[in-house]
Amino acid sequence: MDSTHILNNEIEEQIPVNEPARQEYFMDKCHEIVEEMIIKNGKAPTFHVSTFGCQMNAHDSEKLSGILEKIGYAETEEESDADFVIYNTCTVRENANQKLYGHLGALKKKKESTDGMLIGICGCMMQQPEVVDVIRDKYRFVDIVFGTFNFYKLAELLYKRLSGEKSQVIEVLAEPEKNVENLPEKRKYTFKSGVNIMYGCNNFCTYCIVPYVRGRERSRTPEDILSEIKCLAESGVIEIMLLGQNVNSYGVNFLEDSEIISNNPDYGFPELLEDVCKIDGIKRVRFMTSHPKDLSDKLIDVIVRNPKIARQIHLPFQSGSTAILKAMNRRYTKEDYLALVDRIRAKLPDVSLTTDIMVGFPGETDEDIQDTIDVVRYAKYDQAFTFIYSIRTGTPAAKMEQLPEDLVNERFNRVLSVVRETCAETSARFEGQTKEVLVEALNDHMDGYVTGRMDNNILVHFPGDESLIGQFVNVHLDEAKGFYYLGTRTE
Ligand code: SAH
Ligand code: SF4
Numbered sequence: 001m002d003s004t005h006i007l008n009n010e011i012e013e014q015i016p017v018n019e020p021a022r023q024e025y026f027m028d029k030c031h032e033i034v035e036e037m038i039i040k041n042g043k044a045p046t047f048h049v050s051t052f053g054c055q056m057n058a059h060d061s062e063k064l065s066g067i068l069e070k071i072g073y074a075e076t077e078e079e080s081d082a083d084f085v086i087y088n089t090c091t092v093r094e095n096a097n098q099k100l101y102g103h104l105g106a107l108k109k110k111k112e113s114t115d116g117m118l119i120g121i122c123g124c125m126m127q128q129p130e131v132v133d134v135i136r137d138k139y140r141f142v143d144i145v146f147g148t149f150n151f152y153k154l155a156e157l158l159y160k161r162l163s164g165e166k167s168q169v170i171e172v173l174a175e176p177e178k179n180v181e182n183l184p185e186k187r188k189y190t191f192k193s194g195v196n197i198m199y200g201c202n203n204f205c206t207y208c209i210v211p212y213v214r215g216r217e218r219s220r221t222p223e224d225i226l227s228e229i230k231c232l233a234e235s236g237v238i239e240i241m242l243l244g245q246n247v248n249s250y251g252v253n254f255l256e257d258s259e260i261i262s263n264n265p266d267y268g269f270p271e272l273l274e275d276v277c278k279i280d281g282i283k284r285v286r287f288m289t290s291h292p293k294d295l296s297d298k299l300i301d302v303i304v305r306n307p308k309i310a311r312q313i314h315l316p317f318q319s320g321s322t323a324i325l326k327a328m329n330r331r332y333t334k335e336d337y338l339a340l341v342d343r344i345r346a347k348l349p350d351v352s353l354t355t356d357i358m359v360g361f362p363g364e365t366d367e368d369i370q371d372t373i374d375v376v377r378y379a380k381y382d383q384a385f386t387f388i389y390s391i392r393t394g395t396p397a398a399k400m401e402q403l404p405e406d407l408v409n410e411r412f413n414r415v416l417s418v419v420r421e422t423c424a425e426t427s428a429r430f431e432g433q434t435k436e437v438l439v440e441a442l443n444d445h446m447d448g449y450v451t452g453r454m455d456n457n458i459l460v461h462f463p464g465d466e467s468l469i470g471q472f473v474n475v476h477l478d479e480a481k482g483f484y485y486l487g488t489r490t491e
């Protein structure tokens with residue numbers, strides 16, 4: 001038996017099997033190595049996580065950063081200064097893959113000239129075996145590759161590399177293995193935080209890759225969610241964003257046993273939202289995303305009853321055409337969607353609706369585009385994200401006959417100009433009013449100004465200083481500037 005073998009056996013004996021103890025063990029082991037680096041180099045190694053995609057990835061990245069800081073790495077703002085660069089990837093649109101390979105090409109040069117530099121890639125793109133094959137074959141200088149189901153194992157995978165593993169460390173799971181609670185987390189803001197209430201998606205919209213790379217829908221128990229939010233509130237968080245691909249179907253499949261659920265089998269998203277509002281210290285509650293097919297009257301009533309819940313609903317409609325919605329497997333019609341908008345506005349007249357729109361789905365006609373424009377004009381969104389449909393290998397829509405690019409671009413521009421015009425008009429309706437704003441940061445472009453958000457998520461810039469960050473202040477909205485306001489603090 002050689003000495004490495006004995007060492008491996010010793011390590012094996014001590015490694016906890018259960019989480020999060022196992023990851024805490026590896027964080028300690030990495031910490032020992034990082035301490036040696038600090039002694040040798042006179043400074044802590046640095047890391048930078050670049051995050052692509054949605055709030056799910058942004059939230060996972062906060063956990064990756066938390067783990068790395070626990071290990072002893074220091075965060076750096078600039079990727080170019082980092083000893084450990086991580087890309088947390090999104091694959092919702094096709095061109096993201098090409099962009100990643102471009103980034104990696106540039107990183108290769110830097111790695112060759114930087115002693116001990118590490119590169120990690122994770123996130124949704126890594127859940128596609130063909131991408132991992134490309135990285136294994138063509139990007140051998142990438143040190144660590146992991147996926148969405150095991151991102152919590154960063155310390156364990158990093159330890160392999162730091163303790164001498166010469167080849168690429170690749171671990172991507174095809175399905176979720178376990179849910180790991182209580183990982184360290186480094187939040188971007190001290191006063192607001194995202195909280196996952198569920199993972200994955202069961203909807204299988206025919207264009208979308210998310211169910212394949214994030215797995216089936218799994219809800220965290222109300223106990224886990226509420227205790228996390230209580231801890232956040234105790235640490236000074238005042239605004240919570242509840243996160244899920246389809247929050248309205250919260251509770252379809254729980255990850256663990258729950259006493260709250262056994263006592264109340266009908267407990268769903270409206271009940272969770274009410275319980276979150278009861279937590280002392282939490283002053284504003286947001287949530288995203290709401291699938292229109294599942295938004296209930298019960299939820300609207302909970303929002304009406306609870307002033308803590310932001311008057312904003314992100315309600316992606318994708319297409320205004322019933323035929324295209326059917327082909328997309330969205331399971332609502334144009335009329336269903338418009339009726340839902342009416343039901344929401346009847347009870348929440350001040351609500352801000354925001355949306356996602358897609359142009360260029362296979363088979364879309366000029367009439368279908370007109371339906372989309374009708375919905376944009378009718379629903380009066382404050383903000384809308386407009387996407388060009390992009391083919392995702394493995395999804396049902398990838399096998400449909402695709403539309404020519406020129407045609408789609410022309411239609412996209414047509415929709416976009418209506419979106420711009422109507423959103424600017426709608427979001428200007430608060431001009432002259434005074435609204436409560438949560439101040440987020442110093443303004444990047446105007447000295448002596450701060451930037452905050454109203455409860456409908458619209459940005460407001462107004463004169464102020466650092467001491468206001470993390471506070472609610474009343475601001476008079478002097479001038480609407482399209483997608484933001486200029487204002488002045490009152491009182
Ligand atoms: N769960 C959310 C959406 C998550 S993905 C929902 O159902 O509303 C965010 C947005 O990306 C989608 O709303 C959609 O507009 C866009 N998107 C998803 N797949 C796409 C594709 N293949 N091409 C272009 N845009 C896409
Ligand atoms: Fe994708 Fe549809 Fe699920 Fe949203 S609801 S994540 S668009 S499959």
Ligand code: F3S
Nearest residue numbers: 053054090091092124
């Ligand atoms: Fe992208 Fe993954 Fe979110 S594919 S949109 S980062 S769930």
